Each structure stands twice: as C-alpha cells, then as structure tokens.
Amino acid sequence: MQSLQKITSRFIPLRIENVDTDQIIPARFLKATTKDGFGKNLFRDWRYENDDETKPKADFVLNQKQYTGEILVAAKNFGCGSSREHAAWSIQDYGFKVVVSSFFADIFKNNALNNGVLPVTVTDAFLQQIFAVGATDTLTVDLENQTITIDATGASEKFDINAYKKTCMLNGYDDIDYLLNMKEEIEAYEKANQE
C-alpha cells in the first residue's frame, strides 16, 4: 500500500451531500476483474453528458479547469451506499490522496484507508471555511500531527484516526500483513472455540 505522511495541495470542492458510491463509480463499471483504470470513470454520470467523454458537463467541478489537486473536499455523508471498494479505487486512480468531509460512511472510510487514501473528518464549520477559500488556495494535511490547515488563512483543525491505522498509513502497511502474522493466534482461537 502507498504510504502518506504530509501533503500540501490545491483541492477540488464538491459541495454535494450524501455522495453515494453509485455516483462515485456507477454499477456498470463493476464488471472488471482487476483494480486498474477506474479513475477515468470516477463520477462518470456527473462528469459527462449521456456517457459521452467528448461532452463534459460544464457545471461539474471535475470539469472546471480552475480546480485541481490531490485533495477532494465533499459535503457530509460522503461514500454512503454500496460497499464497492471500486469507489476508493477510482478516487485513488484519479489521483486523490486525501478526501475531506464533515462525515463519512463507514464502509467507504475503511475501503479508503485500505487503499492508502486518507479520509479526513472535519467539523461542519471548518468544511465551510474550506469551501469559502479560492480555487488556487492550498490545504496541508499532516498525518503525523493529525492536522489539516487552510494555508491561506492559517486556520487549522485536528482530525481523528486510530493509532493503528495511522501507523499503517504512515508506513504503507496493510491489514493483511498483520493478519497473516497472526495465524497461530487465530488457530488457537479456533481450537478454544470449537463446538
């Protein structure tokens, strides 16, 4: 897994609540058997008119040239709905390293963490402050210190992440490495709980 320590980047503001994983990656793109190439279909039906790549929708933020960066900032309840990890794959493949919202759906949050994409939960007020700054302003996300800062204003907020997941992200470890090393303990558990 990709590691992440600190990032300073411009951001893409997605002022939409309850962004569900069907919007992030529509079901028709779930027929793949690999994890590759999902980025081009990220927010597919919000991005293009009639599924036509030559007809980008001008009102959608990914198509607005003034916005760019490796941080996606979305309104509350981001990633609700289906458990499809394809949503996290498409966000990562598009080039995002951090997603900021005032509220994440549980399964999406885990999926993002398992793919080296950092979900940063901020307060509603801080989210509004981010939305209020200009397109060329940057955010700095510092995982070690668990802070997110609006660089133009200096406004900063702490965010939560459990110590284990933080270590994984900082070092690029994944849970499977951990679990594979637990085999003996798991076998002992099975033996003790056999019915």
Place this chain on the structure above:
Amino acid sequence: MGKTIFDKIWDKHVVKIIQDGPSVVYIDKHLIHEVTSPQAFTGIEKRGAKLFRPKQIVATADHNVPTLHQELPIKDALSKFQVDTLIDNCKKHGVELYGLGHKYQGIVHVIGPELGITQPGMTIVCGDSHTSTHGAFGAIAFGIGTSEVQMVFASQCIMQSKPKLMRINIDGHLKKGVVSKDIILYIIAQISASGATGYFVEYAGSAIRALSMEARMTICNMSIEMGARGGMIAPDQTTYDYMQGRLFAPTGEAWDKKLAAWKELYTDADAKFDMEINIKAEDIDPMITYGTNPGMGLSVQGKLPTTESFSDATEKQNYEKALQYMGLTAGQSLLGMPVQNVFIGSCTNSRIEDFRLVASIIKGKQKHPSIKTLIVPGSQEVAKQIKAEGLDKIFEAAGVEIRQAGCSACLGMNEDKIPAGEYCISTSNRNFEGRQGAGARTLLASPLTAAAALLTGKITDIREILN
C-alpha cells in the same frame, strides 16, 4: 452491567484487541459473489498465500446474471468473464459455488437464510453492503470491501473497531396495508440516510416480534441505508421455526445443543445502548420515497417538503438537485402520479412472502396496460416455491412475467434497466441517481404498494384496494 445481544456475539468472536486500534474479529461465514471477489482472489495469489478456511465460504453469482434464458451463455462479454472468473476461482481454491444453473443459486442474501447457512450467534460478512440482512437471525452480519474480503480469505478474520450500539423499539400494531418495508422506510425517513452511521442497530419491540423472518430480513437489509453497518433482531420461536429442517441447519442432538445456545442470545434488561429510539407502529403509513437517497421518504398520503423548510443552504441545494433529477415539484403530492415501471425483487423484497403479498393483490385482476414489469424472485428456491404454490398462475393471468433469480434492476448491472426519465416503483433498497439505469427515477416502496401501482398504473394508496 448487562450485555446487548451484539456484545454477547462480538465478545465471543474477538481474537485480539489491538491497542488504540481495531479488534481482530473471527468470521464464521463468508459469502462471496462475482463482483467484489475477483481482485481479492488475485490479491491472495499475488502474495502466494492460500485461502485459510475455504470450507467457511459460500459463493453464488447474482449481481451480473441475466434473468431470462439463464441456460444460455451470458451475452455481455464482461459479465460473462466475471462470472466465469468466479467459477475458476472457486474451483481453484476449493470454495462451494452455487453458480448459474445450480438449484441453490440466487441473491446471496436470499440463499444464505433459506439454505440454513445463516444462523443465530454467527459472524457473517460479504462484499456487499446488504449483508446486514442476515442480522434478522440474531447474527452480526455486515458488508465489507474487497480488501476486507481478501483479509477474510487470508485469515478468516477481519479488523473492525467496535461500533456504537443503537436500539430501535417499534411497539404496537401495524395498520392495515402497512408491512415491514414501510417500517424501515419510515425509520430512515425519520433519522435520515446517515442517522445511524457509526452504529449497529438492534430492532426490538412487539411490532418486530410479530413479524415473520422474511419481514425481519427486509428491515435488517436496509439498515445500511441509514448508515448503520448492520442491524439485528434477537432470535425467538419464529426464528427457530423458520430454521428447522433447512438444508444446512443442524439436526438431532446438534440442533438441541445449538438451540440452547441461541436462547441465550438476547439483550439483558440492564444493558445500555448509546442511542435508543422509540416508534409507535400505529404512526406508520404505507411509505414511498421521492428523492435520491432512501431517507427522502414519506407517507403515500403525504406532500413533499417545501424548499422553504430547509434552513441550511447546502441542504436546500441538494433537495432541489434531487427534485430536478426526479422531475418532481416541492410541496406536491405523489398520489395518482403515473408510473411506467414496477420492479419487484432484490435482496430486500424477493422472498416467497413478498410474492404471496403481491399475488394476494393482483389475483383475478389485470396489469395496467401502460405498466412494464420486472418481477424477479430472489433465488431458484423461491422460484420453485412460487410454482409449488401456484402463484405463477396468478401472475400469468394478470399478464405479468416472472423472471429468473438475480439482483436484476436493483442495480442494473445486467440488461434489466429502467429507461431514462421513467418512473419505477421498486421494492429494492436504493433510489440513488442512475441506480436502476442512467436517468431512471426510482420510488422505493413495499411489495403491496408496488402491486397496487401494477394494477392502477399510478401511485396508489394500497388501502384503497384493500378496502
């Protein structure tokens, strides 16, 4: 302090607690399907690892399968490749597969319970958010991502932080024409599509106790639609009666022993929840959704909110976006509005009881000529039972075709899609933009409300037909 049913099952399955981190939780049953498993198999192979406990995994093909002519090769090349990949992976890794053509094939959350694979006290996961369905048996069951599927392949364990616990008590008697789908749509409308995020929900109360297993599954199924990782109902005699004699249910002495253990699975009187909600069954009407998330629902007699009722600018903007997508106007009523499609199916409402409900309404009547239907049983077993009870004759006489088992128009991965701009009264679980096909407009409702629309061609209060 007493324990909740969740605590009792969770504590028994914790292999290890990682300090300042998640717990390592043992998984009894792992259900897989074609869409969220291929990358997990590849991941395991890349590491040179093996499946740790393949005998605790059951596979089926459901999301991508056609619902007509399942005996023929799948036409869509990508779908075919994905289903074939599942067959190869199961063969290679020793996983039991109830694939296309198998008598036990069906939607993963329908076949688990009906085959007796789902049992009280278990931990069950599947790469599908509606895994919460299995909680109806008093199991901890939740959806996982593909990385987590790979974790369970590798270790039969998953890393999870213990969720907060919520109890929703529904007491009293349901009104005529109101069924379990209305209960869960009512709850989600009350607490919103994110109202239970971070929680595991226990449903309790006399109205829940009075429900059949099929009806309980419908409620637990949609727990995820209010953000809850899972929902559960303590097992009781209804549960045991449903389970006894099912294919993989224990028998003889083993049954007696299990039954004794299952009877311990209840929430102690002095157990504490992080949140508790009380609902009167009498307050619930037949429900329907009007927007683009399952929290946007109301009584079929109700009116859509006015835009002035939203004080928050972003919320107002989101409401207007939903109305525009749905082609609806703030403040309007839905009653009498024409619909073009009726979908009866999905892991929410495709069990035998759902078909009995629909048949009871359409018996001796004709489908409205303007209505197109997708009527899809949840499994081969349900399809068989429909025939055994002669329900197929009732549908046929009404001019309605019954298809073959699969997820179908719930998510439109196969060819079963709703055309852009058309309305569909759907017994499924999600009304997200484009969920049933690009531009499709989904109105979630119960099988009874769907049956009413099937006859009238418009949004109808089922009570008008029942009276």
